[in-house]
Amino acid sequence: MLDQAQPIIRVTDLHKSYADTEVLRGISLTVAPGAVVSVIGASGSGKSTFLRCLNFLERPSSGTIAIDGESISIGHGPASSARGIARLRSKLGMVFQQFNLWPHMTVLGNVTEGLTQVKRMGRKEAAEIGRHFLTKVNLLNKQDEYPAKLSGGQQQRVAIARALAMQPKVMLFDEATSSLDPELTIEVLEVMRALANDGMTMLVVTHEMGFARDASDRVIFLHNGRIEEDGSPDKVFLAPSSERCQKFISSALS
């Protein structure tokens, strides 16, 4: 169990500000391999920014991010290199609120694009891997369709397959179900639960309190760019120590 002790994500004192607004005010966090961590909090608390900073879609102002041994520090020491960032990103898969599929490519094309263009894999091999992951999200029968023909839930599942195909160590979900109708939310959450059961390390920014409570090992409540509450779902939902967290949860559940 030595591996378990070695965290797969280690974030130290992460800050992000836009001009003079501080969005993240020093976030430190370690996540063990295989853990499913839900990040909850009000709009504007910095949840999405935090997730986007992890793979440098937003550049953090300062702090250290280490994913699976690949570490980047900002603000002190040598400047982060494009190569370092690329290596970091290769360990992270990201799923967006708006799916962000490429509309001019088929479902399979979306899933294999990264394999052929970034990993330089042959088309045949890439298609095989792509089909494997489309099977995982139960969409193999849609491989030749274009995204516009799919429902929101199906599109999001394709987006998950696209991220998985790159075989990341950690999956980041940025409000993956927030733009879906309730009945479509279920199918996406099912895929996410299955992924969690497979042992994937997941960081899930979500408004789905049900998922946070039932499917995650740990829940983090962000407020004003700081971690205000951090613990098991039972602790955070049933006995939060911070008043704000208490308020947020009671209003989210009502």
Place this chain on the structure above:
Amino acid sequence: MLSALRQMLDPSLFWEYRVVLLQGLVQNLSIFVESAILAMVAATIVAVAQLGRSRVIKWIATGYTELCRNTPEYVLLVWVYFVLPLIISKMIGSRFRLDPHVAAVIGLGVAYSGFMAETLRAGLRSIHPGQAEAATAIGDVVLQDAATDHPAASAAPNPARHRQPARLAVQIDHHRIADHGAGHHVPGLDDQRRRDAADPALYRRSGALLHRHHRGDASFPGADRALAQARLVVT
């Protein structure tokens, strides 16, 4: 008059001059291919320059495309074949002549690079920011400059990754269709959002909000949700 016309359309004449005509065709095609290659290379460089960060380079690139697009090809050809050699001769102090074939390739290549640069620029611009982000997140380096505010992103050119034209062709078509169409149709957006996009006041508000966000002063409770919505409207 009629006999002249008949003589003009006489197929035997074509046969008689077949060698010259074929030579002309080959010449024509080779100028076309060579100038197309030149135009593509120049257009790619200019389009990337127009999307870059340096204001001076942007101005130069914009000036170049405007000049190329607004000068008739014939005038450009005259300049390249007659005026350019004169200038070069003056500069090197001895007589310099340009081969007519080379002059034609340069003249037409330059002329079309302006149009192509503009098409490429518009195509790159029309890629939805979210799609560029998705590409960045899986490790694509071409579009990451569009998606991030990270200075190192621009320092990672990867010539092997220039498969963009295939993607662009569609994006450009899409862009054009979007321009001609009434609303700002983006495949995948639902009807509500399309109606939102057709609402000019909302469009302006969303644009203003995004602008504030880019300047860095769009932070208020609920900002990330409002921004996400604004991004959907302004697409």
